[in-house]
Amino acid sequence: MIWRCVCPGPTTTAYKLCWAFWIGSITMCLMRSTSICDTTARLSWERREGSRIPVPDVPHHLKNRSSPMVESNTLLAGVDIGSTMVRVVLGEAGGSQLDVIGVGSAPSLGVRHGVVVDADRLSSAVRQALGQAKMASGEQVDRATVSISGEHVNALQSQGAVAVEGREGTISSGDRQRAVDAARTVAIPFEHEILHVLPQDFDVDDQHRIQNPVGMSGVRLSSRVHIVTGGVTAVRNLVACVERAGLQVTDLVFSPLAAARACLTEDDLDMGVGLIDLGGGTTDAVCFQEGAVVRTHVVPIGGQQVTGDLAVCLRTSWNHAETLKRQFALSAEDALQVAGLADRTPERVDPADVWEICEARFEELFSLVAQGLDLQERTSPRAGFVLTGGGCQLRQAADVAERVLQTSVRIVTPEPRPGIGDGLAEPEWATAMGLVLSARDGRTTSSNELVTRFDATAGRMRSWLEGFL
Incomplete structure (x- = not known):
């Protein structure tokens, strides 16, 4: 009875339009549900x-x-x-x-x-x-x-x-x-x-x-x-x-x-390895097993958050904190100087204090990576993890990752290429x-x-x- 009310007799134009509407709707649902x-x-x-x-x-x-x-x-x-x-x-x-x-x-x-x-x-x-x-x-x-x-x-x-x-x-x-x-x-x-x-x-x-x-x-x-x-x-x-x-x-x-x-390398992929790309605003992770991608994850934390932590804890500007982080990456032994806000007198900072601030953020970051890759329920890649990206300028990050992920971690760089590619053998490239x-x-x-x-x-x-x- 309902169908007769909706669609008139089979010879009318309204009947044809009704059929066209229903078939078109079904087609669009199929196309959308299969994301094609x-x-x-x-x-x-x-x-x-x-x-x-x-x-x-x-x-x-x-x-x-x-x-x-x-x-x-x-x-x-x-x-x-x-x-x-x-x-x-x-x-x-x-x-x-x-x-x-x-x-x-x-x-x-x-x-x-x-x-x-x-x-x-x-x-x-x-x-x-x-x-x-x-x-x-x-x-x-x-x-x-x-x-x-x-x-x-x-x-x-x-x-x-x-x-x-x-x-x-x-x-x-x-x-x-x-x-x-x-x-x-x-x-x-x-x-x-x-x-x-x-x-x-x-x-x-x-x-x-x-x-x-x-x-x-x-x-x-x-x-x-x-x-x-x-x-x-x-x-x-x-x-x-x-x-x-x-x-x-x-x-x-x-x-x-x-x-x-x-x-x-081919050996890395065949054995199974995880790669973590430490960027400025995100940290991207991918796991390989027998040459195929099996897991991927993105953490919305990167080097910018480390810089922000330094700026807050040391009461300095973001630009000064970024400079301080780069100086610490070059030499973790030398005493550092941080410029204060509002014309405050610059102060000397112990490198150990700088690393303590950075370490806390890296521990959180790698914990989120482990959670996103479900490493508690699944075994870690047999060849461990490798780190790359601009965040690897702080070489101590690999030690933190190894402790949090409980597997071997090393830093990798692109293979040098002919031409001017030798200068690109750095993690950020x-x-x-x-x-x-x-x-x-x-x-x-x-x-x-x-x-x-x-x-x-x-x-x-x-x-x-x-x-x-």
Whole structure:
């Protein structure tokens, strides 16, 4: 009775419009619940030869601006947008060789805890750092791979399974991609979009934990993936700021993944290692197991909070506290002098007092990292943890991390590169170098042509509705 009241007879125009409304609503719900809509970032990850760190395809909203696969003598750019500094690295790729030809940096005044808070100031910082890199290289660049971080970045695990369609049950690369796509069809919050889909391992029938199933025989192929998401607003604001500086964003890479690409070795990844990127406003962590990403986490605490603690406890300005922290990082033995507020007479400070203030904040930070990575319920990576990022200027941070995380911890730096890359073998340049290396590794072309089952279904239903009306 209710249906008869809502929809008139089958021959009326109102009946057709009613059917169109209901079918359209169902289609939109399917597209939204699987996060395969126009605002969803499409990334497909493949292991590349010579690198165990996967390199992402272009997000959906950046796809039309993507560059082709990297060829010889191609100019590449990486833009690391941190809460304290913007760093730009220009590289020239020739086959498997990468020469660093230009670098630049500028204070990042428009970012707080990884999120854009002043678009004009951030765009100005990117423009300034880019100008330095262009001047050093004598080259022009109009597109770049950009880092992304912040408390808005979340992660989840997912699984998916498909029937093998290859001839005689042989698993093809297409079957592998379909299994990954099935795992990514998971509901995420409306205000988030997918940044990365990172395959972990596969199951072929009753065979488990297979790294690469292509070429094997089976009936059912299932995959496990680690999905990284970011806030839609934060992502779009970041892209807009970089574009206002004169660059087209071709890829967005989660900061610790880029740092891992520059600092970790094959042995580290195979054994299982955790990387902690100590930034100015955030601390990013990622754990690897058998070469795959298994856990990620972001803590909204970084070097800026350490500086703030020094400023409050020593009753000095933020700039003087930052200078004091850098002096302490250079020499923890010499007596330090701190300028007072309101023309107070400068006072001498014992280095032990400075470290006591810093140590308290580092203990809190690494405790939050351990909690976010659920180290109490899960075992620590077999190869321990490595630290990188600008916060590693305080070398004693590794000792605190080792005590809190209860495993071995060491500081790592990017591998020196030909050209002017020798000067970049410092922890603070890890992410920027990793972005250029990710761009050099290239993107998978197959994923650019990928049309998911839900996309295809939506297209067919749109065509049917157009003909129906």
